Amino acid sequence: MFSYELERKVETEIREEERDSRALHDRLMVRLSAGSDLIDSFEVIADELSQIVASDGVAVFSEGRYTARGSAPTAEEFKRLARFLNTAPTGTIFATNSLIENYPDAEAIGDRVAGLIAVPISRTPRDYIVFFRHEIARSVRWAGNPEKPVEVGPNGTRLTPRKSFEAWTEMVRHTAAPWSESELRAAEALRISLIEIVLKLTDEANADRKAAAEKQELLIAELNHRVRNILNLIQGLVSQSKAGTTSIETYTKVLDGRIQSLARAHDQLTRQAWAPSALRELIGVEVNAFLNGQKDRLAISGDAPMLAPEAFSTMALVVHELVTNSAKYGALTDRSGRVSIDLEIAGDGALLIKWREQGGPPVQAPTRRGFGSTIIDRTVPFELNGKVETRFKLAGFEADIMIPSKFVSEGTHAEVESPDAEVAVDTKGRGALSGTVLVLEDNMVVALDASDIITAQGASAVKLASSVADALEIIANEEIALAVLDINLGDQTSLPVAQKLDAMKIPFVLATGYGDVESILTEYPKAPVVQKPFNSESLPREIYKALAMVE
Structure with missing residues (x-):
């Protein structure tokens, strides 16, 4: 009957320990799975751990960081101790109530630590939760001197009764209170729980890394796609700009202007983080170079539309060609001409652009179709599925452009500020650049x-x-x-x-x-x-x- 009751009591204690261990596991899982690590959550975790394993101090060593509470080594002392712990078998806890028997350098920390339970919570690098107990000096009473050498009697080295049964007393140092079976079971359960949590977090980290790698590959593919498109566009500009040019100088100037227009448009897009950008600003930047300080030669009226990046780059080339043609043949060839641009976001969301030139020389329709005219007439319909209508009236060139609503949004209505006029290059009187x-x-x-x-x-x-x-x-x-x-x-x-x-x-x-x-x-x-x-x-x-x- 006594044996039965004792066994039942032991089983009850084990079940209670298992219940407490599961509860601790669940609390740790919730806390650490929320993103907190062991070091950041140490103060709260230390309270939880002290309820499972009675100790005088507890420490966490994780990813090279160390924190402790109570009677424990310093960070430098623990790093040396960790090298010793790393020699212990993996996959199990290490427990001793006399550390100095296994670790000679334990004497340096003997005033704080005599015994410990080290719970490994990873494999490489080896991270630990460690419970410490300080020294308990105790007196051991033997029936005789346990170190007494064997004496040879009259019958040789045979055992003979001791001559004296006087007690032999010895003071035992560098020893802590022994770890109980229940405490060792609790530490092992903690190890299993933490390994499970670490594996879960590792799986999540691997999933995050995989998602980040896939995103990076997607971004690289998108960047590659955009670079190829830009290179193809530049290649087309280089090839098509030769049409109608009579000299290398003219060709270079035309090509330079078109590339610079694209560069200015991309600058504006990057300032907006590749978000919709203001058409008014684009027009102002393009026209400014030909105004010669006379802002009244450009009048922009109507709405303040924002264009999506894919439409903005297209319109950069179109506006550049409109301005360049006006400077070559139209209203911007002299100081008397004016350009008016009306911007209207229609009821269906589409953008209507009305370009009107007045006061310039008489306009005649070109006898041949150049690349610039092709950009104006065909780029918007081809790339944006919009519409373009041009008219070469004697009083001035006119163009009506429609951009579909999916590329258009309404921005803040503000007056277009023309950028400062560029400083002209003047080498006269300087003797040009030298040296x-x-x-x-x-x-x-x-x-x-x-x-x-x-x-x-x-x-x-x-x-x-x-x-x-x-x-x-x-x-x-x-x-x-x-x-x-x-x-x-x-x-x-x-x-x-x-x-x-x-x-x-x-x-x-x-x-x-x-x-x-x-x-x-x-x-x-x-x-x-x-x-x-x-x-x-x-x-x-x-x-x-x-x-x-x-x-």
């Missing part, structure tokens, strides 16, 4: 293009550098008159070179392909900035601004 010019650029094609433009301005030599170290070496060995510095050089910026030039009072121009560089420029010495892609007009303009700043 050696440094070009710091990590793209060889762009560097060669800049070199050709600078040489055409009169520079006697152009030194090319692709890194900060190369540029600083050239500055140290050459007499530099001016420099053109790309801001972003891949894994570094040109800031050290700019600072060196500024200290030497050497003028320089900063070049960038980013639309918004205000946050970057705050670190740089003050200097003109040219946007990429630059051309034979924009780069010299900024060069002479830089020269003027040091005169």
Whole structure:
């Protein structure tokens, strides 16, 4: 009967321990699955753990971070202890009530730790939850000296009764209270629970990484698609712009204008994070170069439409061709002409654009169809499924353009502010550019293009550098008159070179392909900035601004 009652009592205690362990498991699962890690949740978890295993201190070592409460080693002491714990068998807890018997360096922490239970919660790297108990000095009474050597009696080395049964007393040190079977079972249950949680979190992390990788692949594919489209577009512009040009100079100027128009449109789109952008701003930027400070020559009336990115790039080319044709043959050829543009968002959401020119020379319909006219007449219908109607009236050119509603949204109604007029390049009286010019650029094609433009301005030599170290070496060995510095050089910026030039009072121009560089420029010495892609007009303009700043 006693044996039966004892067994039932033990089983009851085990079931209670299992119930408490499951409850702890559930609480830990809820807390850690919500995104909190063991270190961040340590204070709350420590209270939970102390209810399962009685201890004088508890610590968590996870992903190289350590935190503890109560009687426990310091972080540096535990790192040495962890190297010892890593030698223990994997997949099980390590428990001892006399650490010094297994770990000689335990004497250094003996004032706080004598015994421990280490619960591994990962495999690689080995992370732990550790329970500590401090020393309990105790007196052990033996029936005799347990270390007494064997004595040879009259019958040899045979056992003989002791001569004395006096008690032998010994003081035992560096020993903690033993861990009970129930505490060891609780620690093992904790290990299993935490391993399960870690595996769950690992699976979630792997799923997140997989989703992130798939998203990255999608973004790379989209970027590749857009780059290919842009390259195809540039290839088409290069090929089609030859039509109607009578010289290399004319061809270069026409092609430059179209590429610059696309670049300005993309700058505006990136400033808007590839969101719908204002058509009024696009028109203002394009027309500004031909206004010569006379803002009254452009009148924009009606609504303030926003165009989706796919429509905005298309309209950038269309507006550029409208402005260019007006500057060549229409109202913007002289100071008396005017251009009026009415923007109306119709009831069905479509955008109606009415382009009207007045006051220019008499207009005649072209005898041949050029690429510019093709862009105006066919791009919107072909790419946006819209409509375009053009009329070459004697009093002035007219165009009616309809853009479908899916590309149009209504923005805030504001007056278009024309950007400041560009400073014209004036080399008269300057003797043109002279001396050696440094070009710091990590793209060889762009560097060669800049070199050709600078040489055409009169520079006697152009030194090319692709890194900060190369540029600083050239500055140290050459007499530099001016420099053109790309801001972003891949894994570094040109800031050290700019600072060196500024200290030497050497003028320089900063070049960038980013639309918004205000946050970057705050670190740089003050200097003109040219946007990429630059051309034979924009780069010299900024060069002479830089020269003027040091005169």
